[in-house]
Amino acid sequence: MLYFMNDYSEGAHPDVLEALIKTNEEKLPGYGTDYYSEEAKKKICKWINRDADIFFISGGTQTNKIVIDALLSSYEGVIAVDTGHVSCHEAGAIENTGHKVMTLQNEEGKLSANDVEEYVRCFYEDENHEHMVFPGMVYISYPTEFGTLYSKKELTELYDVCKHYRLPLYIDGARLGYGLCTGDLSIEELASLCDVFYIGGTKVGALCGEAIVFKEKAPKHFVTFIKQHGALLAKGRLLGVQFDALFTDQLYMRISKHAIDMAMIMKEELKKRDYRFAIDSPTNQQFIIVENDKLEDIKKHVMYSFWQRYDETHTIIRLATSWATTKEDVEKLFQYL
CATH class of the missing domain: 3.40.640.10 (Type I PLP-dependent aspartate aminotransferase-like (Major domain))
Structure with a gap:
């Protein structure tokens, strides 16, 4: 998972x-x-x-x-x-x-x-x-x-x-x-x-x-x-x-930059795959609009945050990155999106 x-x-x-x-x-x-x-x-x-x-x-x-x-x-x-x-x-x-x-x-x-x-x-x-x-x-x-x-x-x-x-x-x-x-x-x-x-x-x-x-x-x-x-x-x-x-050796900002870097890799790949964004976020939280039918398959492999209903057939979900997110995690994500 x-x-x-x-x-x-x-x-x-x-x-x-x-x-x-x-x-x-x-x-x-x-x-x-x-x-x-x-x-x-x-x-x-x-x-x-x-x-x-x-x-x-x-x-x-x-x-x-x-x-x-x-x-x-x-x-x-x-x-x-x-x-x-x-x-x-x-x-x-x-x-x-x-x-x-x-x-x-x-x-x-x-x-x-x-x-x-x-x-x-x-x-x-x-x-x-x-x-x-x-x-x-x-x-x-x-x-x-x-x-x-x-x-x-x-x-x-x-x-x-x-x-x-x-x-x-x-x-x-x-x-x-x-x-x-x-x-x-x-x-x-x-x-x-x-x-x-x-x-x-x-x-x-x-x-x-x-x-x-x-x-x-x-x-x-x-x-x-x-x-x-x-x-x-x-x-x-x-x-x-x-x-x-x-706050020793700029760890706080290094952690933050890593999460942003992972989020931007994810964001670019989402764009390439024609996902629609609910809002243009420059940070570690990305909000995408997904078909409800597709979510049933995604949730078998990916833990995401429900954000809100978009319409009768679509939902906005949040994907967030952290200090622990790896490039491999991001690459695996797209096996299921």
Whole structure:
């Protein structure tokens, strides 16, 4: 069976696993105060070329829930596109904190600066807005759930709107490395065009873990807030060691580039075979339109992700690559497509 279902089907990249094994018997303090967590933070600050407050969390939904809840007042909600991860794939985790997710129509998975400006302006023009949920921040993903990317121009325009209305801009970077490999934004530029983002590890070579990066000071007592959400690991070393490894010798970006390289080989072959793409993704996620009858044969040999129905006879599926995808895997894939 070939696995193209997602980019987290395997455990950790061998270099990350080796670091965990190598440090396994070291005696270290808990709750992320260990040497490796501090070293990882220093390396991330060097990578983004600025000082920052950094915190490690075990998973993406936890990360989104904690950041959004920490930044919002009780009467505020978060603006996101209708296809955003917090909007439809987190089981109401944000709403469970008492905050509404205020969805706007996506444009190829992206949030338009004009749409945000219009939404917030109309909110404050409404004479009844004191009786409504206030827009308190903006959430986007880079890459988006469709594998698309914000250009530097698009992100700049969006951040300008956010700053004008004093709305923190938060970037979900679950697959950040893949976006940085193919987009026109450097990590320094991305870090300067938002208020907080996270560096995804789970989907980019780590066993688990994400790194929250506040470019200014984090909300006060943020560690206590993490603890209240049940997300402060006693063995914080588990995350620190992994991120220290990921940001040694550019491993994070090397992992990302490999997955992109494999995805582009796959994409070119799909084009040659006249497959239709649901969206033009430059990242490690490729979305193709397949006849339902053909899917019955494909699923006997290939694990893929169902995305959505295209019409009565076709389905959109996602094929994703990772650090573990080999060229041989891609070649074998086309025996069944």
